[in-house]
Amino acid sequence: MGVLQAIKDGKRKLAVVGLGYVGLPLALAFAAKLPTIGFDNNKQKLALYRKGIDPTEEVGDAAVKNTKLVFTGEAKDLREAAMIIVAVPTPVNGDKTPDLQPVISASRIVGKNISKGTIVCFESTVYPGVTEDICGKLIAEESGLVCGKDFKLAYSPERINPGDKKHRLANIRKIVSGMDAATLKEVEAIYSLIIEAGVFPVSTIKVAEAAKLVENAQRDINIAFMNELSMAFNRMNIDTTEVVAAMNTKWNALGFKPGLVGGHCIGVDPYYFIYEAEKYGYHSQIIAAGRRVNDDMSRYVAQCVVEKLIAGDIKVKGAKVYVFGATFKENCPDVRNSRPLDVCTWLEEYGVEVHLVDPVADVTGLEPKFRKMLVPQNQVKGADALVFAVAHTEFSKYTAKKLQALYKKSDKHKVLIDVKGMFAKKTMEKAGFLYWSL
Secondary structure, X not given: OXXXXXXXXXXXXXXXXXXXXXXXXXXXXXXXXXXXXXXXXXXXXXXXXXXXXXXXXXXXXXHHHOOOOEEEOOHHHHHHEEEEEEOOOOOEOOOOOEOOHXXXXXXXXXXXXXXXXXXXXXXXXXXXXXXXXXXXXXXHHHHXXXXXXXXXXXXXXXXXXXXXXXXXXXXXXXXXXXXXXXXXXXXXXXXXXXXXXXXXXXXXHHHHHHXXXXXXXXXXXXXXXHHHHHHHHHHHOOOHHHHHHHXXXXXXXXXXXXXXXXXXXXXXXXXXXXXXXXXXXXXXXXXXXXXXXXXXXXXHHHHHHHHHHHHOOOOOOOOEEEEXXXXXXXXXXXXOOOHHHHHHHHHHHOOOEEEEEOOOOOHHHXXXXXXXXXXXXXXXXXXXXXXXXXXXXXXXXXXXXXXXXXXOOOOOOEEEEEXXXXXXXXXXXXXXXXXXXX
16 A cells, blocks of 8 residues: 555554744645644644644644644654654754754654654755765664665655745645655655645655755855845945846846845755765855855945944944844744844944844744844834844835934934835935945
8 A cells, every 4th residue: 555545544644843934834734635743842832833823924823723733742653654754954053064963853753753664755955865875874773674665765855935925835846756766656646735836756866955955056146146246336336226127127137136145045055065065076166155245245234334324424333223124034034044133243243232123023033132132113213223134014114204203313314224125215315314225
């Protein structure tokens, strides 16, 4: 009997390990089609889910409240599963090398609780070879089972874009792979139940692992190019936003814009590629250069804030600056690997009094030093400068008049830093702001 058929017949179940921004939507989608277990070892997170609360804001409280998904923190429940999908984060260490501890830990948990005949499919972003050479071996070691005989491996990279209400799990085509033809066939059939856009099978697990890395490295490089243009045009006193708008009138323009690149994908995945390529004697040039440019943008933005304060004849040390946005992207509560937080850190290096404003962020994920900076949006006052680092829809509601009311009355010049270009430059300059945008 096949894996999918066993689950459909109620003899086995499907399980998702890791219920974060990726795992939760995935588990809920499968639970609408098949008997599904959602495992996570975070008790606080599970408690919220059981109350029908979605802290990720990816699917909404109603979807969590009304699901048939069984939330569990008991690893032994995984023994009921015929297919286990691992969706845990894969960050980088301080030296920018891959941090595989979450996926290693998950593999050990799976290994201790796997049953014969199970397919283990990883969605976590890894460099080519991790699924088979590291995860598979760990599962075999912990279980005493033989990989390829007693259990099978598969890989299907996650493509969820946190905060994106248009590109959702169901309408993003899914790459699928398996360690052999039979496994691939099962994985195709299972994912096809929830992916309306269809699946894209590839020949090997390593191809699927590589595809995930390069799709994000490509975006990273393109954004780095735009950031480099922005830094050059700033020196030339040319409006980058206007240049980009003009360029985008051509049919083959890619539509990228300059910005702060963070989060758990684009700001991380290129390092996985760089790391693995170096093991084979290839030292990345373009991808590594793109990372250097994008990693330095937080410092660059902070420097521009300081330059504008000086231009406005405002004393830098002790200047009261409000940074609007703590998340890594707009309209998303995720604060992991957030570059606006780095902007705050750099501003503090200049002796600036930094306050942080974000009505969207999941503040429980913030480090204590950033929590201390938090100020409610309605309590912003007496500013020397406002820095809009994230383009939350909530922030776009500010008019020039409303913004002016947030500054010190004694300041002759009002510094407005609009990283993402939310506001019209001419309108703000006409209203008297010392305006700057990437």
